[in-house]
Structure formats: structure tokens, C-alpha cells
Amino acid sequence: MILTLLACAMLAGLALIVYLSWSFSPRLTVAGAGLLSLLLAHGAWKIFRDPAKGRGHRGLAAATTAGFTLTAATAVFLLLYGAGCSCM
Structure with missing residues (x-):
């Protein structure tokens, strides 16, 4: 029950x-969503591709990989517990 309430609060x-950013500037909202999508796609690409030999994680790659992992975990959490929320 607590996790469902947390999921509903996260969805709200x-x-x-989204509502506040769209009311402030629709163009910046779309541009921000596009940039966030690119960063998440880069993180997913870095996770699922074969690692290059002799190269470690660099700053941007590590940040986008962590961002993708956090976003994926949040999405799974919301799918599992947000489905029971009556606000949808």
C-alpha cells in the first residue's frame, strides 16, 4: 500500500x-524532452553494446548509463505499483 501511494505521488x-513546463514554454518542453531522449538513448546504447577493448567508462558515458538505469528502474516501479493507482 505504501509503495502504491509512492507511485501515485510520483505520477502526480x-x-x-510536465504541466508547469508546458505552460511556461512548449518549445523548451519539447526541446528538453528531445535532449533527455538523446541522453537516455546514449545510455542504453552504452549498456547494451559490446565494450570496446582497452577503454574504460568516461564521464558522459557513465552519467548517461546511470541516468538510463535510474529511468528504467523508475519505469518498472511505476508499471508494477502505479497500475493499482486509481488516478490513471
Whole structure:
């Protein structure tokens, strides 16, 4: 029950962020969503591709990989516990 309430609060917070950013500037909202999509795609590409030999993680690669992992974990959490939320 607590996790469902947390998922509902997260969904409400995300909806509020989208509403406020869209009311401030629709162009910046779309541009920000595009940039976030590119960063998440880069993180996913770095996770699922074969590692290059002799190269370690660099700053941007590590940040986008962590961002993708956090976003994927949040999405799974919201799918599991947000489905029971009556606000959808």
C-alpha cells in the first residue's frame, strides 16, 4: 500500500512537472524532452553494446548509463505499483 501511494505521488509529480513546463514554454518542453531522449538513448546504447577493448567508462558515458538505469528502474516501479493507482 505504501509503495502504491509512492507511485501515485510520483505520477502526480511527473504530471505537475510536465504541466508547469508546458505552460511556461512548449518549445523548451519539447526541446528538453528531445535532449533527455538523446541522453537516455546514449545510455542504453552504452549498456547494451559490446565494450570496446582497452577503454574504460568516461564521464558522459557513465552519467548517461546511470541516468538510463535510474529511468528504467523508475519505469518498472511505476508499471508494477502505479497500475493499482486509481488516478490513471
